[in-house]
Amino acid sequence: MTAAARRARRAALGAIVVALALPASASAHGLVGKQDLPIPRWLFAWGAAVVLVASFVGLAVLWSQPRLQRIVERRRFGIPRVLEVLAGALGIAAFAFVVYAGFAGTQAATANILPTVVYVYFWVAIPFLSAVFGDVFRAFNPWLAIGNATGWAARRLGGKNAPEPLPYPARLGRWPAVIGVLVFAWVELVYANKDDPSQLSVMALTYAAVQLVGMSLYGVRAWSDRGDAFGVYFGLFARVSPLHWRDRALYTRPVLGGCPSLTPVAGTVALLCTMIGTTSFDGFSQGTIWNSIVPHLQDFFASLGLNAEHALEAAGTVGIIVMCCLIGLLYRLGIMGMQTVGRRRSAHELAGAFAHTLIPIALAYVVAHYFSLLAYQGQAIAALASDPLGDGSDLLGTASTAINYTWVSATGVWYVQVAALVLGHVAGLALAHDRALALYAKARDATRSQYWMLAVMVAFTSLGLWLLSAAAQQ
């Protein structure tokens, strides 16, 4: 055997040894003290039954005229400008503080406030809050606040001489958000140094810098509506909420009322499929199928010359991309089926018209997969707020508060997960029903088109249940 072949074989064997030593079920990040038990088979079967029954009942019983396509928003009260400025300042201060903590504090992940803020409060709590209270992130968005402040100052100082921003390219659409969500999910699920506080700080600053550049090129409003990955991501969830904050006032609308108004610009479908796909990969990567595939992928990449850590990262990258493509393919299949109904519409037009129906499903996935992370690691804020740098200080007197792992039982977590997926399914179904009524002139065509969308949603919801169940994880 040649020397090169010998080296390759040793690398492969080394990878196998490392792979065997790696956790059978890898947790998404080192912040997890307690992982969920998989949903027992009987509850998974019952949940699937609920989904099917609810779907058929929904088809039979839902309203016959579109109700959500043109909604009435009631203005409740105005918000003084002072509050806007204060919220923005608070956001900037919080951002600066946690980034500083990432650099200056201990580099142990659970003792430094930054990883918990990023993975629990930022990535998980804000979607939960947005779905209920509307787009709260927009008020506290630090880079948006800086952009607005800079714009205001430039107008005061430069007046009419300030250059016009470039028009935001239509073909760019929401693609920056797709990339942002994909990269964040990659860092959260695949990157070996996902919990490293100083690296997270660097990434946060880089992201903020990119946002500032984008805002200066295309204008603050245009960029933040399309190019700010996190603003767009949280804004999608906020469309579910009955509270709508705009034009410096609070408006109320029906629940889900914000979803049909989603304009399907370039990248919108890809964004929703990426959201569902990355959360799916989070669940999938903890299951037995993935853990039996990973050693083979690792061997392959190790044979290309990557070391053990990079081979694992490469395997995870493949997994996350394949998952997103699979979700996109499922959606696409449903759309292609829908094309057979009524007059011939382009797949592109149909995919865009129904993209918003995936928002409740994406929300359901986030709730189902991350509820317990919020319920348990979310309590860590009590200890971390007192000792953000992990240096032994006790600013608020709560530095030794331990996380209570028993306030929600394992059974309680299961019910939250199943309920989230079922509710998300029903909401998506209602949105698809409403849009079909508006899109198809004949009621019979509207009903037939819904069978396809229903099939897609049953597939997504069943996938969501399956990923959490004992079927996938034992």
Place this chain on the structure above:
Amino acid sequence: MTSRARIAIIAAALVVLVVAYAIASGSGGTSDSKDRGASAATSTASAAGTTATSAGSAPAPATTTTPAAPSLPVIRVVDAKPQGGVKRLKFTKGDTIAFEVQSDTADEIHVHGYDVHKDVKAGGSVAFSIPAKIEGRFVVELENHGTQIAELEVDPS
């Protein structure tokens, strides 16, 4: 469709689902679940030509949760890695979690969730005995090396 028909369909569906739940949780949810298939409950929705739905729950026979093996589970750590891969430890809430770690490397063993730390000397062994109060899956790892040596699972009683 009249609103009465709508309400009737929804009510019928709810009844079906509640019955299905009672059957499913009864046959699959008890802690000492026996190997038997669940019966399928069928029902038809009322009037107006609606499709018949069948709510079936037929879970695969659940495996019996064996209590902790009569002999104490031992995790052998060789060169800071668990011999034979990451070991699975299964207990039921209310039991006592008992296992032993034998290591040829000195390190601190951390049981997440329960937050129990114990040191082990090079070539030595250490035993754990923890009341199983929290359900879930927990990582047991060598703290300094950062490698997981076992996965502890505590099932609901």
